[in-house]
Amino acid sequence: MEERGIYNYTVSQRDVDFTGKCSPASLMNHILQAAGDDADLNGFGIKDLNMGNCSWVLSRMCTEFNRRPSQGERISVRTWVSEVGRLMTTRNMVVFDGNREQVACAVTQWAVIDIDSRRALDIRANVDYRGKILDEPSPAGPPERIHKLDSEECAVKTVVYSDVDFNRHMNAMKYVEWILDHAPVVRVTESLRRIDINFLKEALLGSRLSLICMEADGVVRYEIREQTAGDPLCRCGLTFS
Amino acid sequence: MEERGIYNYTVSQRDVDFTGKCSPASLMNHILQAAGDDADLNGFGIKDLNMGNCSWVLSRMCTEFNRRPSQGERISVRTWVSEVGRLMTTRNMVVFDGNREQVACAVTQWAVIDIDSRRALDIRANVDYRGKILDEPSPAGPPERIHKLDSEECAVKTVVYSDVDFNRHMNAMKYVEWILDHAPVVRVTESLRRIDINFLKEALLGSRLSLICMEADGVVRYEIREQTAGDPLCRCGLTFS
Numbered sequence: 001m002e003e004r005g006i007y008n009y010t011v012s013q014r015d016v017d018f019t020g021k022c023s024p025a026s027l028m029n030h031i032l033q034a035a036g037d038d039a040d041l042n043g044f045g046i047k048d049l050n051m052g053n054c055s056w057v058l059s060r061m062c063t064e065f066n067r068r069p070s071q072g073e074r075i076s077v078r079t080w081v082s083e084v085g086r087l088m089t090t091r092n093m094v095v096f097d098g099n100r101e102q103v104a105c106a107v108t109q110w111a112v113i114d115i116d117s118r119r120a121l122d123i124r125a126n127v128d129y130r131g132k133i134l135d136e137p138s139p140a141g142p143p144e145r146i147h148k149l150d151s152e153e154c155a156v157k158t159v160v161y162s163d164v165d166f167n168r169h170m171n172a173m174k175y176v177e178w179i180l181d182h183a184p185v186v187r188v189t190e191s192l193r194r195i196d197i198n199f200l201k202e203a204l205l206g207s208r209l210s211l212i213c214m215e216a217d218g219v220v221r222y223e224i225r226e227q228t229a230g231d232p233l234c235r236c237g238l239t240f241s
Numbered sequence: 242m243e244e245r246g247i248y249n250y251t252v253s254q255r256d257v258d259f260t261g262k263c264s265p266a267s268l269m270n271h272i273l274q275a276a277g278d279d280a281d282l283n284g285f286g287i288k289d290l291n292m293g294n295c296s297w298v299l300s301r302m303c304t305e306f307n308r309r310p311s312q313g314e315r316i317s318v319r320t321w322v323s324e325v326g327r328l329m330t331t332r333n334m335v336v337f338d339g340n341r342e343q344v345a346c347a348v349t350q351w352a353v354i355d356i357d358s359r360r361a362l363d364i365r366a367n368v369d370y371r372g373k374i375l376d377e378p379s380p381a382g383p384p385e386r387i388h389k390l391d392s393e394e395c396a397v398k399t400v401v402y403s404d405v406d407f408n409r410h411m412n413a414m415k416y417v418e419w420i421l422d423h424a425p426v427v428r429v430t431e432s433l434r435r436i437d438i439n440f441l442k443e444a445l446l447g448s449r450l451s452l453i454c455m456e457a458d459g460v461v462r463y464e465i466r467e468q469t470a471g472d473p474l475c476r477c478g479l480t481f482s
Contacts, residue, residue, distance in 0.1 A: 013274065013277060013406070014406075014412070014414070016407050017403075017405065017406075018407065018409045020407050023402075025403065029255055032254075033255075036254060160422035160423075161258065161264075161421060161422050161426050161429060162258075162266065162421065162422050164258065164259045165254070165257070165259065166254065166259065168259045171255075180402060180403065181401035181403050185402050205259070205426070
């Protein structure tokens with residue numbers, strides 16, 4: 001497949017968990033890789049934006065899992081932008097296996113920020129989307145807005161070297177990994193159906209983080225806070241089948 | 242390059258640290274990926290061995306870094322087996338960039354174990370190496386044997402879901418990540434010259450681990466122990482320039 005908007009990856013040894021299948025965080029990593037590859041190809045990738053002193057930040061994401069592909073499987077991610085507003089744009093992804101069966105899909109919402117002030121900018125003034133928007137519905141309901149959690153701290157951690165990415169903050173998928181590491185393992189490997197995640201604030205190297213957890217209405221919700229100031233950094237909901 | 246024994250990879254976004262360069266653990270992951278790809282191609286990969294109820298385990302590894310490649314760079318890993326003994330075999334790797342300049346090299350020593358008993362087997366009785374050994378010197382001195390450390394615990398952790406690989410134990414590179422996360426960040430990103438690592442025992446999901454650290458003769462040495470039993474699981478030495 002060399003169609004426009006389709007990116008191919010192989011599930012490698014380091015992607016798989018102890019069941020031999022791609023971990024949810026690794027699958028989401030491939031999904032985000034496709035977003036980056038497609039933006040680069042269309043002239044509005046991170047590097048293009050960096051030249052104007054701005055950058056993409058992921059604001060919300062939901063991912064639905066049909067099945068988790070195995071080590072060595074080739075997967076194809078089809079991605080397209082479906083909506084562009086003043087402060088937010090929506091990018092969709094559908095992941096197929098070699099038989100063109102859907103294995104997962106995702107809906108992501110992105111903002112453009114000024115690199116120095118970290119403030120959101122008008123997307124349409126900074127990105128040339130002409131001819132790049134596809135009027136096709138998203139493959140899943142939009143990422144859920146998750147509200148403040150009132151519950152006890154269930155884990156703490158310090159942001160370390162391996163958590164931090166090229167943006168100099170804790171990588172979005174490292175939030176997901178930390179959350180899934182504190183969910184019941186059997187539910188993660190056998191019955192995870194959907195992850196909704198809201199990114200609210202950056203965590204920097206050395207920050208101390210608290211993880212808050214609460215289960216209600218069949219959804220397990222998490223909040224990651226800066227331990228001292230208490231500022232929410234990320235909220236997440238896991239839906240199991 | 243499509244020569245025999247050469248495997249090509251691209252440094253991706255998730256490989257790089259906050260400096261925009263491939264992290265030492267990600268570079269070592271690519272090096273081990275090449276080992277796996279080459280063994281598969283030669284008919285003695287993990288899957289081939291699994292059919293005989295045995296598996297490869299990494300026993301010792303050293304890696305020397307000339308420079309860390311940047312995001313988007315294509316790297317080529319050349320790998321060959323140079324020695325096969327009864328209980329240990331040596332596999333070498335040299336990593337080149339697009340200009341055929343060496344960016345890193347590694348020497349690895351592997352054992353074959355019985356999957357059920359976890360005991361070492363006679364390699365020559367289980368792997369058909371005919372015509373696959375290259376009588377060419379290793380690109381670096383062999384992995385150092387690191388002795389027991391007598392020092393204080395500097396960190397603890399529980400082995401979680403994201404640490405565990407298809408072998409159902411904590412992944413070797415997760416040991417490296419944990420160690421580097423506790424080394425001074427500036428030294429890791431700016432002056433890391435060589436990593437020696439000895440793998441002694443497996444760590445399983447849920448195990449509690451202690452990290453011991455000691456600096457002597459310009460080398461910072463680490464030992465990872467099972468917290469309760471005190472068994473050493475891994476020892477590591479970091480050499481800085």
